[in-house]
Amino acid sequence: MSQTTLETPTDLLRFQLRTAMTMEDDSLAALAELEQAAKSPEVKKMFRHHADETKEQIENLRKVFAVLEIPESTAASPSTKGISKQAEGLIARSAPALRDQVTLSAALGNEHYEISAYQSLILATRAQGAADAVALLTDNLDQETHTSEELAKKLEELIG
Numbered sequence: 001m002s003q004t005t006l007e008t009p010t011d012l013l014r015f016q017l018r019t020a021m022t023m024e025d026d027s028l029a030a031l032a033e034l035e036q037a038a039k040s041p042e043v044k045k046m047f048r049h050h051a052d053e054t055k056e057q058i059e060n061l062r063k064v065f066a067v068l069e070i071p072e073s074t075a076a077s078p079s080t081k082g083i084s085k086q087a088e089g090l091i092a093r094s095a096p097a098l099r100d101q102v103t104l105s106a107a108l109g110n111e112h113y114e115i116s117a118y119q120s121l122i123l124a125t126r127a128q129g130a131a132d133a134v135a136l137l138t139d140n141l142d143q144e145t146h147t148s149e150e151l152a153k154k155l156e157e158l159i160g
């Protein structure tokens, strides 16, 4: 298996952007599964709402590729696959009464990973002086941060 060596900060940024595309695709798939596994209509609705936002985030990433004049493509994102796999296992072994808690926790973990990915991407993009790309990525980061706060608040209500 041949792998491209990343030599420059630009190479790294391009690669991280491709990984972020897969991350958001994985998030969209995970949110559908979490919605199905959750019990309360309110929690299901939160996942649906964030799935809609995730579609906007994917559009924003597409625009970032265009602004940076990078051909749009994806790269492997084992981290998000792992978060989903862990959630799947926990859902499978949890009683129905725990499903809202389990799904909210899983979503929270995913959000924090996404937040870290956008923080790195924003710093790298800012270093390149690409203000339009920074603005688009910041929109995504703000949505992820807001979602993580909502999830944490709901989890707190639930656990008491």
Ligand SMILES: [Fe+2]
Pocket (backbone or CB within 6 Å): 024, 027, 054, 057, 114, 144
């Ligand atoms: Fe996202």
